Amino acid sequence: MARTQGSHSGITGPRISDAALRLFAQHGYAAVSMRQIAREVGVQAGALYNYTPDKQSLLFRLMESHMTELLASWRDLPRDGGALSQLEAFTRFHIRFHMRRPDAVFIAYMELRNLSPDNFTSIESLRREYETALEMILKQGVSEGVFVVPDTKIATLAVIAMLNGVNTWYRSGGRLSLDEVETTYWEMVRRAMVS
Amino acid sequence: MARTQGSHSGITGPRISDAALRLFAQHGYAAVSMRQIAREVGVQAGALYNYTPDKQSLLFRLMESHMTELLASWRDLPRDGGALSQLEAFTRFHIRFHMRRPDAVFIAYMELRNLSPDNFTSIESLRREYETALEMILKQGVSEGVFVVPDTKIATLAVIAMLNGVNTWYRSGGRLSLDEVETTYWEMVRRAMVS
DNA sequence: GTCTATAGACAGATAGAC
DNA sequence: GTCTATCTGTCTATAGAC
Incomplete structure (x- = not known):
């Protein structure tokens, strides 16, 4: 060593x-x-x-590169179709991406309060960008008449909170495969949003 | 001062x-x-x-008394009826209890890793007890044929994760009342679980 | 029960040799 | 680019006066 x-x-x-x-x-x-x-x-x-240059920058760069990768991966994901298929794509993408980077995800949600004010603002804006991607899908679904969502902002945060929960219990090598986990969560998300 | x-x-x-x-x-x-x-x-x-006696005990007692109050409040809540009405009671209770103690809730979920091993075990068992209360409701609903839940363990954690998300955005005095927030979340939980 | 003072360990960060 | 050595400050926890 x-x-x-x-x-x-x-x-x-x-x-x-x-x-x-x-x-x-x-x-x-x-x-x-x-x-x-x-x-x-x-x-x-x-x-x-x-x-x-210091410990703070080390934290910031870890969080920033995580959020940047997250946004870029979502942007590059080939996807099409209506709101329902977009929501499925988002759900599966989010679970897959997060399960493969448990440490980065954990830090991105737990260490926000340890960022300096400037760094916090910067990370928050990346996070809002990601949330907006989901909210656009929900809004589209509502206008298509596919989703029943009383409040797209709350629904956005509720879906992301639910999906993030996977990181509190999933350990690779558990009884469920990645694909089974994706499908289980997608079923819950779909039923929660679809009329 | x-x-x-x-x-x-x-x-x-x-x-x-x-x-x-x-x-x-x-x-x-x-x-x-x-x-x-x-x-x-x-x-x-x-x-x-x-x-x-030390800083660690200070943290532990904060977390322990929060979890103890949570369990006692749920135990004392008058409730009856089938699984659907139990799930609504749980959802509304959880949101109400958590929105009124945002700091304690935050600590209970964020500071687990700063507990000594013994203290961690102790808090974890209280937490599992609370999760089990919800899982029993879901299992009852499945056997009654009211809920469609592929995996009650995952559904339990998904529901709690979703509900906890309220603490990331709700600030009292916001555009929604406590009751409106409860109802909004209950709608999502109900649709996610009910066939 | 609170104070002042301090022991002893450890923190982040820097300087200069190699 | 890494080392050793160190500056300067803070930390938890304790001792003893009041």
């Missing part, structure tokens, strides 16, 4: 991000020290500052 | 709990110092230790 001086591995940067992601998710940003992260990577604490 | 020596107010204990609850919810357990709590209360840090 411990690295010798000047090993110049060239992959220290990603290793720092990975270690920070895991440790922040497990113990919380405030409870993790730079020394702990360094120990995981196999360098001394001072070396971390070649890759990040 | 600052208190004079030996003021013996007799209400310092509750004031410590209140301050800790608010500060833990706002900044996170690990990010809040005993000195911060003391400053809020108007005493010096050392005085806190007349009321709690």
